[in-house]
Amino acid sequence: MENKKEFRNWLDALELSHPLVIAGPCSAETEEQLLNIAHQLKNTKTSVLRAGIWKPRSRPGNFEGSGAPGLKWLQKAKQETGLLTTTEVANAAHVELALKHDVDILWIGARTTVSPFIVQEIAEAVRGTDKIILVKNPVNPDLALWLGAVERFYAVGISKLGVIHRGFSTYEKTRYRNNPEWQIPIDLQNKFPDLPLILDPSHIAGRRDIIFDLCQTALDLNYDGLMIETHNDPDNAWSDADQQITPASLKKGLHRLKIRKSEGDQIEFKNQLNTLRSQIDLIDDQIMDMMGKRMKVVDAIGGMKRKNNVAILQVKRWNQILDRMIQLGSENQLSEEFVLKIYKAIHQESIDHQKKVMDD
CATH class of the missing domain: 1.20.59.10 (Chorismate mutase)
Known part of the structure; x- marks a missing residue:
């Protein structure tokens, strides 16, 4: 895959303010919950509503997503608020359902990116579409594996591509849920400066109090966007409660961020x-x-x-x-x-x- 300037075209075409803000709950729990959040996000700098529809957990027995019914809620939220929508897809069946419900952006999760077999299956499922595909970094710190997933989508004709940095798993105890390993996305950014780079501070932090510190670091490193898990009642969220913030906190945090702009040499x-x-x-x-x-x-x-x-x-x-x-x-x-x-x-x-x- 060469260093393609066309990668950025879809982001520029959206004509949205910098950075691109993607926000919404970890999981779409109920129709009421998702619509409530969507309408609150409409009053922030959010451009894209995110919601997990299928939520495979590390261990069974926890809430694993609303499934296909949640796509109807996502579609309704889009109709009522005008926000673009995005969700994670982990197989061809997910892709088919997401396409039927007019989901604008599909993202590939960290657990999926590690498997070239599954990535190829999803790539074949989106062949011939004009969907935007965002690829999260793999669970393990492997730049080649991350780029390989992007290349599989490019190879089937998908040019509206971007990547999401959500940190990397480690056995060592750190202040983060997932170590940022900033040098890996920096290397990716240096190699492909026109590939939009989005930070997922929620999964890196694992807790609310350092989310916007991570966001500021990302903006200082020329990231293009932020994906922040946002819930109307974070403490009672059905999944990943500790790392979600309210729409009001999102609005306040985004306002505090320093945006670097170029207005001359x-x-x-x-x-x-x-x-x-x-x-x-x-x-x-x-x-x-x-x-x-x-x-x-x-x-x-x-x-x-x-x-x-x-x-x-x-x-x-x-x-x-x-x-x-x-x-x-x-x-x-x-x-x-x-x-x-x-x-x-x-x-x-x-x-x-x-x-x-x-x-x-």
């Missing part, structure tokens, strides 16, 4: 500079996080050495690390002098950590 330069600096800030955060994790391993090694009465400094191991890092640095266009400065500092910090463990 100087402003465009500042916007581009802010984008690059935001990328550096995110990478620096990742570096500090990894350094902290490295030192925890160092502490564990120090404990083993104390228990077995082994000296802190192991010259052979240290030389092996240096040789390996110098080689990796060279492959990443980093000078040997720079690598030596960095790793000597890391080594000194490691010695200090182990010494503290030994002294304790």
Whole structure:
């Protein structure tokens, strides 16, 4: 798939304000609930109403969506409010039903993106249509898998394409439900700058209080849109209650966001500079996080050495690390002098950590 400028055409054709805002409940629970939310969203910057119709859960026994009847509610909400509509489709049968109910945008969920077989089945089901397809990143952090799903739709003639960044699963405990791993969508954005990129902060956050912090980061990184789960009674939502906000909170949060606009060369330069600096800030955060994790391993090694009465400094191991890092640095266009400065500092910090463990 080449870097196609036509990808952005559908977004530009909508002539909507930046960013594109997609909002609505995690699940379409009842007709009354969905219509209530839709009418409240009409008074915000929302352009597209989202609602989960089929909701496969990680474990059975929970609410798994209203199914086909919910599509009629979505259709009615569109007729009454004028909002565009979108829902997730996970197989060809879902596609057929969504098309019958005039759903404007179909999105591919993270659990679906991981399977080329299912993605191909859905791609064949939308062949010959002019529907907009948005592809969520796969559950695991794999840029090639994400792009591969987009390419399957492009290969069957779908050019109205975009991607949704919803974070990546991890076994490690973090402040997020799904780690953002910002560098992956940044890499995608750098490779295909005309592929619309939308943030799903609800699934990344897993909780309400940091949703708009994530939204601001996304806008600073030149994302095109936001997909935010919005419910009229979030605390009593039938699925993912903790990560949904009210329409009033949505309106207030969107108003606070700083939108970067280009109005001339100087402003465009500042916007581009802010984008690059935001990328550096995110990478620096990742570096500090990894350094902290490295030192925890160092502490564990120090404990083993104390228990077995082994000296802190192991010259052979240290030389092996240096040789390996110098080689990796060279492959990443980093000078040997720079690598030596960095790793000597890391080594000194490691010695200090182990010494503290030994002294304790």
